[in-house]
Amino acid sequence: MNKLGLYIHIPFCRQKCRYCAFYSSRPRPQDISRYVKAVVRQLDSYDEDLQDYHIDTVYFGGGTPSLLSEGDMAQLMDAIRRYPLSEHAEITCECNPDSATENKLLSYASLGINRISIGMQSGQQDELRALGRLHTHEKTAACVAACKQAGIENISLDLLLSIPHQTPDSLMDSLQKAVDLHPAHLSVYGLKIEEKTPFFLDPPPMPDEDTEWEAYQNTFAFLESMGYNQYEISNAAKPGFESRHNNKYWKRDETLGLGPAAHSFFKGRRFYQEADTAAFMQGNKNIVQEPPLTARDILEETVMLGLRLKEGVDVTPLSPSPQTISFLEQLEKEAYCTYHKGVLSLTRKGFFLSNTIITSLLNLI
Amino acid sequence: MSKQENIRNFCIVAHIDHGKSTLADRLLEMTHTVSGREMEEQVLDNMDLERERGITIKARAVRLEYIDKEGQKYAFNLIDTPGHVDFNYEVSRSLSACEGALLVVDATQGIQAQTLANGYLAFDAGLEIIPVINKVDLPAADVDETRHEIEEIVGIPADEAPCISAKTGLNIEAVLDAVIRSVPAPKGDPFSPAQALIFDAVYDSYKGVIVYVRMKEGTLKKGQTIRMMATGAEYEIVEIGYLRPLGLEQKESLEAGEVGFLTAAIKTLSDAQVGDTITTAEHPASQPLPGYKKALPMVYSGVYPADGSHYGDLRDALDKLILNDASLVFEPDTSVALGFGFRCGYLGLLHMEIVLERLEREFNLDLITTAPSVIYQLQMTNGQTVMIDNPTNYPPSEQITAALEPMVKASIILPTEFVGSIMDLCQDRRGVLIDLKYLGPDRVELHYHLPLNEIIYDFFDALKSRSKGYASLDYELLGYEKSTLVKLDILLNGEVVDALSFIVHAEKAYPRARRIVEKLKDNIPRQLFEIPVQAAIGGKIIARETVKAMRKDVLAKCYGGDISRKKKLLEKQKEGKKKMRQLGSVEVSKEAFMAVLKLDE
Numbered sequence: 001m002n003k004l005g006l007y008i009h010i011p012f013c014r015q016k017c018r019y020c021a022f023y024s025s026r027p028r029p030q031d032i033s034r035y036v037k038a039v040v041r042q043l044d045s046y047d048e049d050l051q052d053y054h055i056d057t058v059y060f061g062g063g064t065p066s067l068l069s070e071g072d073m074a075q076l077m078d079a080i081r082r083y084p085l086s087e088h089a090e091i092t093c094e095c096n097p098d099s100a101t102e103n104k105l106l107s108y109a110s111l112g113i114n115r116i117s118i119g120m121q122s123g124q125q126d127e128l129r130a131l132g133r134l135h136t137h138e139k140t141a142a143c144v145a146a147c148k149q150a151g152i153e154n155i156s157l158d159l160l161l162s163i164p165h166q167t168p169d170s171l172m173d174s175l176q177k178a179v180d181l182h183p184a185h186l187s188v189y190g191l192k193i194e195e196k197t198p199f200f201l202d203p204p205p206m207p208d209e210d211t212e213w214e215a216y217q218n219t220f221a222f223l224e225s226m227g228y229n230q231y232e233i234s235n236a237a238k239p240g241f242e243s244r245h246n247n248k249y250w251k252r253d254e255t256l257g258l259g260p261a262a263h264s265f266f267k268g269r270r271f272y273q274e275a276d277t278a279a280f281m282q283g284n285k286n287i288v289q290e291p292p293l294t295a296r297d298i299l300e301e302t303v304m305l306g307l308r309l310k311e312g313v314d315v316t317p318l319s320p321s322p323q324t325i326s327f328l329e330q331l332e333k334e335a336y337c338t339y340h341k342g343v344l345s346l347t348r349k350g351f352f353l354s355n356t357i358i359t360s361l362l363n364l365i
Numbered sequence: 366m367s368k369q370e371n372i373r374n375f376c377i378v379a380h381i382d383h384g385k386s387t388l389a390d391r392l393l394e395m396t397h398t399v400s401g402r403e404m405e406e407q408v409l410d411n412m413d414l415e416r417e418r419g420i421t422i423k424a425r426a427v428r429l430e431y432i433d434k435e436g437q438k439y440a441f442n443l444i445d446t447p448g449h450v451d452f453n454y455e456v457s458r459s460l461s462a463c464e465g466a467l468l469v470v471d472a473t474q475g476i477q478a479q480t481l482a483n484g485y486l487a488f489d490a491g492l493e494i495i496p497v498i499n500k501v502d503l504p505a506a507d508v509d510e511t512r513h514e515i516e517e518i519v520g521i522p523a524d525e526a527p528c529i530s531a532k533t534g535l536n537i538e539a540v541l542d543a544v545i546r547s548v549p550a551p552k553g554d555p556f557s558p559a560q561a562l563i564f565d566a567v568y569d570s571y572k573g574v575i576v577y578v579r580m581k582e583g584t585l586k587k588g589q590t591i592r593m594m595a596t597g598a599e600y601e602i603v604e605i606g607y608l609r610p611l612g613l614e615q616k617e618s619l620e621a622g623e624v625g626f627l628t629a630a631i632k633t634l635s636d637a638q639v640g641d642t643i644t645t646a647e648h649p650a651s652q653p654l655p656g657y658k659k660a661l662p663m664v665y666s667g668v669y670p671a672d673g674s675h676y677g678d679l680r681d682a683l684d685k686l687i688l689n690d691a692s693l694v695f696e697p698d699t700s701v702a703l704g705f706g707f708r709c710g711y712l713g714l715l716h717m718e719i720v721l722e723r724l725e726r727e728f729n730l731d732l733i734t735t736a737p738s739v740i741y742q743l744q745m746t747n748g749q750t751v752m753i754d755n756p757t758n759y760p761p762s763e764q765i766t767a768a769l770e771p772m773v774k775a776s777i778i779l780p781t782e783f784v785g786s787i788m789d790l791c792q793d794r795r796g797v798l799i800d801l802k803y804l805g806p807d808r809v810e811l812h813y814h815l816p817l818n819e820i821i822y823d824f825f826d827a828l829k830s831r832s833k834g835y836a837s838l839d840y841e842l843l844g845y846e847k848s849t850l851v852k853l854d855i856l857l858n859g860e861v862v863d864a865l866s867f868i869v870h871a872e873k874a875y876p877r878a879r880r881i882v883e884k885l886k887d888n889i890p891r892q893l894f895e896i897p898v899q900a901a902i903g904g905k906i907i908a909r910e911t912v913k914a915m916r917k918d919v920l921a922k923c924y925g926g927d928i929s930r931k932k933k934l935l936e937k938q939k940e941g942k943k944k945m946r947q948l949g950s951v952e953v954s955k956e957a958f959m960a961v962l963k964l965d966e
Binding site for chain 1 (some may be wrong): 893918919922923924
């Protein structure tokens with residue numbers, strides 16, 4: 001039986017965060033329940049394709065999945081359980097501290113949600129406000145507590161770097177606050193001004209490269225000292241609590257996405273749904289197939305994605321030329337990577353330059 | 366066929382923008398050669414580039430027919446000439462085709478550097494000079510002062526000079542009358558052995574070279590076999606006739622005194638050289654007409670295709686370009702950094718800019734050009750004299766006894782208030798003041814001896830900006846003088862980048878070196894490894910900067926929806942990298958390269 005990760009997109013938010021480029025809109029009454037029905041229909045349509053698969057991870061992403069009511073979540077989980085679901089499947093739901101109430105979390109837990117990812121972003125009030133977030137740090141802490149009350153121990157917190165008003169001190173304070181909540185996992189992202197976001201129209205001042213570098217290095221060094229191992233460019237976790245669903249993306253395991261803007265890598269093909277919630281709810285199948293992957297594509301994807309992970313990539317099957325090996329040795333000398341027994345793995349310093357390293361490497365191979 | 370006594374051959378000369386092309390337009394209109402409706406601004410400037418820059422590049426000639434008040438018919442052959450110092454040779458050849466010259470002076474500016482330079486050329490060519498005072502309609506026009514300047518400075522009577530406005534059409538008839546009255550009719554016996562001066566030539570893809578001729582003696586007929594006196598090559602005349610503004614007018618022959626064209630299935634411009642004499646094979650003239658000389662390039666630069674695979678396209682483009690530009694020279698050249706390309710020689714900086722722009726625009730080429738350089742003369746320890754036009758060929762200093770650089774005599778005319786600033790500029794460029802003359806209460810003429818090397822970069826721009834645009838410049842080559850020259854090498858990551866090397870005067874070496882390494886530091890993008898940038902003379906480092914290693918180039922999030930996008934991004938990055946020039950182990954974008962080579966003040 002093949003393993004499959006299932007991704008369900010919930011494209012609804014009460015308010016757009018200023019930095020957010022994910023596809024979402026404000027739900028009108030009945031929108032969410034209509035939407036849930038459309039998702040169920042879409043899942044059903046994959047009946048035949050899912051014949052030899054069992055689902056071992058589920059991920060509710062958004063938007064704000066915690067806008068799903070108990071009833072909505074129940075419908076979705078029921079539909080999912082019509083397929084073989086691993087006993088120890090990791091089932092994650094992204095939550096917002098202001099919509100994930102105690103009761104809701106209790107219901108989610110009873111429906112099988114066993115991992116919650118909370119958008120903490122920062123522990124500083126002024127920073128949260130500047131980001132357009134609808135909560136305070138107290139609320140974040142309360143949300144974490146509520147998860148634990150509901151029996152969910154596998155909690156992940158999201159944090160942002162290089163946000164307006166952040167200083168090295170305020171960052172350290174936010175990190176400490178995060179760690180004090182005893183999450184199992186942390187994701188830390190550098191702010192990127194994306195097109196079509198409020199920040200794009202009114203860009204905040206960004207720190208220089210050197211400052212960003214310091215922030216990144218210090219963050220993950222601190223987290224490591226606190227027992228969180230950095231296993232990917234932006235992710236650190238207590239041993240055994242890495243995100244199994246997200247690992248599928250970096251290891252090129254199969255995933256199926258439901259809902260508008262959801263992407264899939266299924267039976268060797270990549271495809272995605274067009275980002276149009278209204279059309280989706282009317283039952284329009286707007287699936288866009290990406291061109292089939294050549295052998296070269298697969299090689300490049302493997303390198304590109306694999307180098308995001310601490311465990312790195314074994315480059316031996318790529319038959320690296322002497323020129324390539326000398327390049328890797330040069331990188332190693334600069335402490336950008338380790339290259340040992342054919343396995344190339346980037347260091348924290350190398351992670352921060354991974355785009356250039358990957359392009360240079362791919363031009364050589 | 367008009368009677369010889371009713372022919373007038375004349376040209377218009379002036380300083381840039383004093384209105385000679387506009388005057389030419391008005392003459393065309395007035396002689397009803399081209400109706401107002403058909404008039405496109407400045408018809409004679411029929412290359413796009415020229416129109417854009419508002420300058421004339423190729424000399425054009427046109428025959429106009431005019432009937433005066435008494436009903437007498439005249440044939441005017443008008444030759445429009447370039448006003449830029451780079452093209453003096455072409456101007457002088459066009460002058461040889463004429464008997465008269467209209468010297469146009471802008472009444473708001475008065476005599477400028479090229480008014481004088483061209484005025485003297487016309488004098489030397491023995492032409493009758495008719496001053497014309499233009500732009501009298503403008504509020505700043507000072508006709509009396511201008512008249513006075515013409516008499517005092519140029520040295521010709523100006524009391525009868527027509528006062529016109531070429532733009533509004535005011536008083537143009539007076540110009541035509543002055544031409545009739547004062548320009549002598551041409552002489553020459555139509556029955557003597559033929560002597561036709563080639564004063565211009567244009568390549569046409571159907572007809573081959575179209576040769577513009579002034580018949581000095583004799584007659585040329587269609588079908589006759591002609592001989593080029595410089596090369597001895599013979600051709601048969603296919604077409605012959607007059608040049609009209611909107612095309613060629615076919616005739617059976619051209620007689621002494623007339624101006625026109627001929628075609629003879631001539632394949633390349635080098636077969637029809639400007640200044641040469643055409644005669645007939647049957648009854649050849651014993652002597653060619655005087656004054657033919659080959660134009661010498663003054664400025665050189667390296668021209669390379671941005672993408673090495675387009676070398677062939679560049680070569681083809683240059684081959685096509687010289688069909689229409691007899692003064693451009695080029696030969697293959699290689700650079701460790703830039704690959705295969707060419708070393709091109711130009712008459713001057715403007716010529717260079719025009720050639721490069723034509724290559725990029727007409728032939729759609731993406732080019733990298735190295736900084737312009739001049740030819741140096743070196744006296745070697747083994748007794749030989751070597752001419753160096755490429756810094757990479759500069760021999761080690763131990764082998765050189767003496768180095769000489771070309772000098773020019775520059776004449777600068779400017780308002781008095783800017784004299785101090787301009788003299789500072791010239792001094793800064795190692796200029797030596799020869800004399801200073803007052804041309805009027807508010808104007809000064811400066812003569813400086815300057816190294817050609819110092820004025821080929823941005824001297825003209827600096828001159829203009831320090832004088833709010835009022836200063837004008839003319840220069841001529843004087844010869845070679847001893848100088849202390851050094852070769853400055855630029856090293857990236859410890860390796861010499863030959864494309865960036867150049868020859869500089871010893872006292873300028875350090876400041877130049879500093880400017881270049883700083884410019885490189887600012888323009889070379891940060892890379893995976895730190896890059897030392899050094900300037901050296903003979904192996905000794907005299908300036909250095911460091912390009913710090915890159916710090917950030919990462920995609921923080923890469924989940925399901927990000928993967929395809931990231932692939933595209935990396936693809937673009939890979940393509941971008943491929944386009945970078947590899948200078949040793951350093952990647953430099955084309956823009957960075959050009960920015961450094963430009964070295965703007």
